[in-house]
Amino acid sequence: MTAEKLDGKAAASAIKAELAERVAALNARGRAPGLATVLVGDDPGSHSYVRGKHRDCEQVGIGSIRVDLPADTSWEELRAAIGDLNSNPECTGYIVQLPLPEHLDDNEALSLIDPSKDADGLHPVNLGRLVLGQDGPLPCTPRGIVELLRRNDVDLHGAEVCVVGRGTTVGRPLGLLLTRRSENATVTLCHTGTRDLAAHTKRADIVVAAAGRPGLLTGDMLKPGAVVLDVGITRTDAGLKGDVDESAWEVASKIAPVPGGVGPMTRAMLLSNVVDRAEYLADHPED
Numbered sequence: 001m002t003a004e005k006l007d008g009k010a011a012a013s014a015i016k017a018e019l020a021e022r023v024a025a026l027n028a029r030g031r032a033p034g035l036a037t038v039l040v041g042d043d044p045g046s047h048s049y050v051r052g053k054h055r056d057c058e059q060v061g062i063g064s065i066r067v068d069l070p071a072d073t074s075w076e077e078l079r080a081a082i083g084d085l086n087s088n089p090e091c092t093g094y095i096v097q098l099p100l101p102e103h104l105d106d107n108e109a110l111s112l113i114d115p116s117k118d119a120d121g122l123h124p125v126n127l128g129r130l131v132l133g134q135d136g137p138l139p140c141t142p143r144g145i146v147e148l149l150r151r152n153d154v155d156l157h158g159a160e161v162c163v164v165g166r167g168t169t170v171g172r173p174l175g176l177l178l179t180r181r182s183e184n185a186t187v188t189l190c191h192t193g194t195r196d197l198a199a200h201t202k203r204a205d206i207v208v209a210a211a212g213r214p215g216l217l218t219g220d221m222l223k224p225g226a227v228v229l230d231v232g233i234t235r236t237d238a239g240l241k242g243d244v245d246e247s248a249w250e251v252a253s254k255i256a257p258v259p260g261g262v263g264p265m266t267r268a269m270l271l272s273n274v275v276d277r278a279e280y281l282a283d284h285p286e287d
């Protein structure tokens, strides 16, 4: 068996075309959305993701604001930059690019964002809303995974899903999303403390590899015909490496690879969160 590719690039382009129409309608109503990014430091990966986010905004007609701060930014300076965006009416949503440099705490920074402008769905209030099953912005990678599966007719209802990785941007919120009544999957959340990882992955209909360990998931760890989503991105001298080993292609039925799988969906879902929020504000001007 050679697995079929779950093409995140193609799905993201289709989503962006849909969003461009919604943005044009918002602009015509005088309710233009505006996304801002806050980037601290010189990490080349983060710079490339932020560049991509601004390019995406331009493609769909969303105005964007870029706040780049040096690696030695103090906590007070970061707090001031976030405060400025909280009160800037041209910014309807924004993100703080993660990870921040060592001396700044990611979670403390996220908690300073006005939850109503949290385009990443990572503010504690919005993660709490996800726990409670209330509407709100969803973290972009988990939302992108569910959307990529939906657009490729992969049924989640009753499916056994094994998520490898318990980080706050992917694994943990993905577990919450997949176990909502609307998705109805059964989730096993594995991590570095899991005793026998293969025993869990082998039972799963769908495996999401988000551990950041290149080649971790091999074909012999999969049930034949399983659907696999690779979310681990590691930059090596030989290029980008995902968590999924080549051998998985001979066992799985579908694979979302790195690059070209979940990554482009993460970017498209950020735009979706911004447009969803701008439409809500257009319909509820009193908020």
Ligand SMILES: Nc1nc2c(c(=O)[nH]1)N[C@@H](CN(C=O)c1ccc(C(=O)N[C@@H](CCC(=O)O)C(=O)O)cc1)CN2
Pocket: 045, 048, 049, 095, 096, 097, 098, 099, 120, 140, 141, 169, 233, 240, 257, 258, 259, 260, 261, 262, 263, 264, 266, 267
């Ligand atoms: N504030 C946030 N920080 C981070 C998030 C996030 O959702 N919000 N996720 C990741 C980084 N990220 C977006 O910020 C992201 C990662 C990867 C891609 C992507 O398109 N990947 C490509 C490969 C790109 C490459 O060449 O490096 C792919 O998989 O095809 C987009 C966004 C951590 N930080």
Ligand SMILES: [Mg+2]
Pocket: 100, 101, 102, 103, 104, 105, 106
């Ligand atoms: Mg830090």
